[in-house]
Amino acid sequence: MGRGWRPVVVGATVVLGVVVLAQVRPFEPEAPSGAPAAGDPAHGEVLFEERCAPCHGPGGAGGSPGPRLIDSGLDAAAVAAVVEQGKGVMPAGIISGGDRDDVAAYVASIASG
Numbered sequence: 001m002g003r004g005w006r007p008v009v010v011g012a013t014v015v016l017g018v019v020v021l022a023q024v025r026p027f028e029p030e031a032p033s034g035a036p037a038a039g040d041p042a043h044g045e046v047l048f049e050e051r052c053a054p055c056h057g058p059g060g061a062g063g064s065p066g067p068r069l070i071d072s073g074l075d076a077a078a079v080a081a082v083v084e085q086g087k088g089v090m091p092a093g094i095i096s097g098g099d100r101d102d103v104a105a106y107v108a109s110i111a112s113g
Contacts, residue, residue, distance in 0.1 A: 038101070038105065039076065039098070039100075039101035039102040039103070039104055039105030039106070040101075040102045040105060041102070041105040041106040041108075041109045042106075043099075043102040043106075044099075044101075044102035044103040044104070044105050044106030044107070045106045047095065047099055047102055047103050047106075048060070048103050048106050048107065051094065051095055051103075052066070052094075052095075052103065055090070056068075056069055059110065060072075060107060060110050060111075065088070065089050066090070069107050069110060069111055070110050070111065071110075071111065071112075072111045073111055073112070074107060074108060074111040075108050075111070076101075076104040076105055076107075076108040077104075079103070079104040079107045079108060079111075080100055080101065080104040083095055083096075083100050083103065083104065084096070084100065
C-alpha cells in the first residue's frame with residue numbers, strides 16, 4: 001500500500017503539465033511575417049515590367065503562362081502571399097522584402113479596375 005500514491009502523483013503531474021502548456025501555448029503558430037507593408041506602386045510597376053511581365057504580360061494584361069491581373073480583384077495581401085509561396089508554375093519568393101510589397105501594391109492598383 002505504500003506505493004499506491006505514485007499513480008496519483010504521476011497523474012496529477014501530467015494534468016498540471018497539460019494545463020501549464022495550454023496556458024503558455026508553445027506550439028501555437030505565429031502570425032505570418034509576410035504580411036505586406038504599404039508598398040510603392042510606382043516602383044512596383046517598374047519591378048513588375050522587369051520581373052513579372054514576361055509571364056503576366058505588359059501591365060498585367062495577361063500572357064503565357066501567367067494569368068491576366070488587370071481587374072482581377074486581387075488585393076495586396078493576396079498578391080504578396082502568392083509571390084511569397086508561389087502558385088502553379090510561378091516559383092516561390094521570386095521577389096521579396098520591400099520589392100515584393102511594391103509589386104503587390106502595383107498589382108492591387110491594376111486589379112481593382
